Amino acid sequence: MTTPSAPGGTFRFPETDLTVRRVGYGAMQLAGPGVWGPPRDHGTALAVLRAAVAAGVDHIDTSDFYGPHVTNQLIREALHPYPAGLVIVTKLGARRTADGSWVRANGRDELFAATHDNLRYLGLDVLDVANLRTMASGSERFEEQVTAMAELRAAGLIRHVGLSGVSLEQLAQARRIVPIVCVQNRFNLAQRDDAATVDVTARAGIAYVPYFPLGGFTPLQSAALSAVAMRRDATPLQVAQAWLLHRSPNVLLISGTSSVDHLHENLGAAAVTLTDEDMRELTGGGGE
């Protein structure tokens, strides 16, 4: 017996007035090769952003360290003044060095400075949601970092706080300091070691926003994806995204692309209905 379940629809961030469609857009790929500006094609980058919003996307994930600054500048150029209801979610906690490396920048002053950079480059007075992005080095100062996020919220510079790259212990610790509306960790069909966080956040009504939903810089491929895709008249990557949408109702997609064609393909994942049997086949017949 198979039970289809609807993958599309909307999600409301807990204790907020922010509701978004479950299929959004992740803007990191727009910064260019190595997430280091300039983009491959400036006009195409603007076209992708405008096509996303024209197709109904109301949740864009970004950070000022993409480029650096480049992705936020593109978002502003393409979409400002922003349409009502568009939720731009950004990240704080890292910076780029001249050689393109990613280093932590999560001291209180650095988090405040990064917030002001995001506001300036996006052309906003307040950030709807900012994720504290942790890095393995420096996680011992986690409480201090979350406290700074709470201060940013109290100062009216960010409306809501999220987390990225966190353990369940860190999520619990953070929630004792400030309300958390979303968690952005790595999770996709091939990398399921964060399954417990999907379930814990679902029970708490917190959005779970997997990064690398398509597998990251090397998109996912498997015989099961191809077989289910054939049955559902979809592409393998649409099935990979539909799997995430079916996995839990609090999962929001922010698949990344620098191509208008890929964007439309990815948005089409919302219309792909998978059966229990499809889900079992995709996960290898078992759990996680």
Ligand SMILES: NC(=O)c1ccc[n+]([C@@H]2O[C@H](COP(=O)([O-])OP(=O)(O)OC[C@H]3O[C@@H](n4cnc5c(N)ncnc54)[C@H](OP(=O)(O)O)[C@@H]3O)[C@@H](O)[C@H]2O)c1
């Ligand atoms: N919190 C964190 O630490 C963190 C880390 C990484 C990413 N993120 C966020 O997560 C978002 C998504 O991650 P991501 O973009 O790195 O990885 P992803 O969404 O898993 O995959 C992106 C890759 O898939 C390709 N692609 C996308 N759609 C495709 C399609 N329909 N057919 C074929 N190839 C396709 C893209 O190339 P094309 O450009 O050619 O389409 C790109 O190489 C990012 O935009 C960013 O906002 C957060």
